[in-house]
Amino acid sequence: MGVSRRKFLQGGVLAAAGVALSGKPGEASVDSPDIRTKGAKVSTTICPFCSVGCGLVVHTKNGKVINTEGDPQHPINQGSLCPKGGALFQIANNDRRLQKVMYRAPGSDKWEEKSWDWALDRIAQRMKETRDKTFKVKEVNKKDNKEYVVNRTDGLAFFGGAGLDNEECYLWSKFGRAMGVGNLEHQARL
Numbered sequence: 001m002g003v004s005r006r007k008f009l010q011g012g013v014l015a016a017a018g019v020a021l022s023g024k025p026g027e028a029s030v031d032s033p034d035i036r037t038k039g040a041k042v043s044t045t046i047c048p049f050c051s052v053g054c055g056l057v058v059h060t061k062n063g064k065v066i067n068t069e070g071d072p073q074h075p076i077n078q079g080s081l082c083p084k085g086g087a088l089f090q091i092a093n094n095d096r097r098l099q100k101v102m103y104r105a106p107g108s109d110k111w112e113e114k115s116w117d118w119a120l121d122r123i124a125q126r127m128k129e130t131r132d133k134t135f136k137v138k139e140v141n142k143k144d145n146k147e148y149v150v151n152r153t154d155g156l157a158f159f160g161g162a163g164l165d166n167e168e169c170y171l172w173s174k175f176g177r178a179m180g181v182g183n184l185e186h187q188a189r190l
């Protein structure tokens, strides 16, 4: 005897309802394992990938990230995440992640490991050299051919990122302006 599609679906729904009613509410199956986040420390953070700024809940055990998921209490995303944000735990748990400063000198074909102090001094030194070389006090405006005080450098550019919070963005842009940098951008706009 043939079974129509409608009868088949009706049978499936009744079977599922029977299974659901046979268990006691809230009672886990004897075979179900503990959820992997049981006993983990819970923290919240912001996704660093784009300017939407979705909130996440992070579970850690023994100092290691074991799970990340959308924060249902965050007003921006209310628990949802895009695929990039959904894979955020891979940033923390990734043996290909660089955790040390690697430097390749101009013209060299190999990378050298350096300290953070070395890198910060080097960045400061190169910023100062570039600024000194390219700083303009005055510039002629092409529209009216008059000279104006500009006090800026076009030799440097500043990039912000979505990992920065409001206050950090404020300080970053103030620092850029104080250096005379006019080219300030954000990673998410590029």
Ligand code: SF4
Pocket: 047, 048, 049, 050, 051, 052, 053, 054, 077, 081, 082, 083, 084, 085, 086
């Ligand atoms: S990358 Fe995705 S999850 Fe991250 S802030 Fe942007 S939209 Fe949200």
